[in-house]
Amino acid sequence: MSIPALRALRGRFPDAEIFILARPWVADLYRREPFCNRLIAFTARGLASKWRAARELRPLGFDCAILFQNAFEAAAIAFVAGIPERIGYARDGRSPLLTCAVPTPRAHEIPRHERYYYLELLHRARILDKVPDSDLIRLDGATAAREAGVQRFRQAALGDIVIGVSPGAAYGSAKRWLPERFAEAANRVARELGASVAVFGSKDERELCASVTAAVAAPSRN
Known part of the structure; x- marks a missing residue:
């Protein structure tokens, strides 16, 4: 469901290096897509393992993390990784860890399909000027x-x-x-x-x- 948003992100920043951190079971969906420069499989389970995984991201020198996941954990990982700009919805008590805590849209404010939830994040964070009228989910790979x-x-x-x-x-x-x-x-x-x-x-x-x-x-x- 996040693919249209990732594709829009690539359109907005054609020369950016876009890394995707994803669980192995979903990683293959992104592997062949042209918006993905590098895929990082996130296999950590326990707290200590997740802490180490976040610290291992530090040397990569990311400028910005866009968190499509709603969980507190996603923001904590970006914070521990030392990523200076952290954008995500203000959910799960994680706003203090975000540099741009985006208000969650109400049910009537966006179309019901889940892809619009992720596109709206980019819109409300002022990354996109507007949400595309129609951006169907497709796999370019x-x-x-x-x-x-x-x-x-x-x-x-x-x-x-x-x-x-x-x-x-x-x-x-x-x-x-x-x-x-x-x-x-x-x-x-x-x-x-x-x-x-x-x-x-x-x-x-x-x-x-x-x-x-x-x-x-x-x-x-x-």
């Missing part, structure tokens, strides 16, 4: 990613038709469909189309994905 994916499928000998199955869900198993149901659905569609099956998931979902793959009769890859 999608073509390259698709070609890389097709090549990997070929290397895995999965054939020309591949069904993607993603059985995981964040924040608890209550939102997950049963693994055997995923396998049953994959088997049925694979038979109808003469397809192979690729099962996708995060590193924390390895066991879940393996159980689905084991129950798939068609050629499959986890």
